Amino acid sequence: MSVGIRGSPQGNVRSANVVFIIRACYIFLNGFSFVQENYMKVAISAEGTTLEAPVSRRFGISPYLIIVDLDTGELEAVRNPGSSGKRGAGVEAIVLVISKGVDAVVTGYSSPTTRKHLESNGVDVFTGVSGTIEEVLEGYKKGEIQKTQEFRSDVLDRWSFLRAGTITNAFKNSGNQFATMLPILFSVVLLMGLFNALVPGELLASLFSGSAIFDTLWGACLGSIIAGNPVNSYVIGGELLKQGVSLFAVTALIITWVTVGLVQLPAEMAALGRRFALVRNAICFILAVPIALMAVVILNAVTG
């Protein structure tokens, strides 16, 4: 059994944590066999990080979320990213709960929208709860806390994608994504038309030696410059293939087009760290070569 506490901002929170751990052990030893409906992880909105802290009335903007793993007895107090109360706070709390793999949320109140999003992602919601965290856990243990009835129709959940709003929204999203993709794709098509008209096959043949390794490396280098939408690499690769460029080079270009991106390297370094971005891009470049070689060899073996 392990107990972990994170996100405690106060300096004196260490002593509270010790009490928290002892109480957690107590609750765990007194039976976390009360698993209702096989929930493994429960998140409780809380005003503080200890078991004596009262349950926060509103899930989305509660200062903390106490996450209890019913399997291991592990308790974790995390600061709710939505506690600022600013616009979109509920969404941040929802993302946190889902990313933590929580199965059920216990809180005083949750807005219908928040509840709907949680339940559509498989997280059950228990509302109308008050008292301290410890009392709530005890109540939960005795089965005194009931699931919120609204939006809990299994039939509605199962067929929710048939609702007009959901379909319209999916259609709009697809339209937006498609509209974002089209201008660049259209430009690439126009460029390939120009390329076909201007670049003679002999020139391409001089760039690509016919050696599988050299062509693959050359294709990987071309594909590594930009990390863009894969569809553009299919059009470019397909047209290059028609011009006589080897499939080794085209395959390496397609693979590195998405997996390696020199242009986007600064953004990746800023988000995920310099070492991560450099190592990942280097390994992806190296991997592209054997993958491209193997793909063409296997294809030739399969198709004869």
Add this chain to the structure above:
Amino acid sequence: MSRGIGQETKGRRSFKPIGLFLASVAVLYGTMYAFAPDTALVALKASAKISLALCLPLALVFSVMFLLNLFVRPAQIARVFSRNAGLKGMLLSAAAGIISMGPIFAWYPLMKKMKEEGAGEGPIAVFLYNRAVKPFLLPVMIAYFGWAYVAIVTILTILGSIVLGYSMSVISRD
């Protein structure tokens, strides 16, 4: 209603680079037409031929995109994504990468958050690598390269992502 991650950045997304790219291509064609009108017409005809060949695959692309938007929500992708650097975690992260949509930079904040919360570098790298496998774009790929090639490249890409994931885990000592 849920929105695709790609749309979350819509307000901040700059259309200038896309417009600039299109304008540059138009200028190229204009210049070409001024100096060699016949070649410009040949280029336009070639582009029209490519566009025609893309019509049916793109209609299929939109259909698959619609179905994914109908059934898959960004929050579900975050749920599928695994912090675990074991094989199961790698495979779950690969699945999350495959079903994710939108530009790659829109996913950096979520990956950053996952990393801060303890996700291993392996699963993150696997997620990013598998963005190369896009089910909704397969119609275009198949139209150009055929079923057999697409199946082989897709399988090898997924296997390659697992190799990448383990390499990243070893290097970062996850």
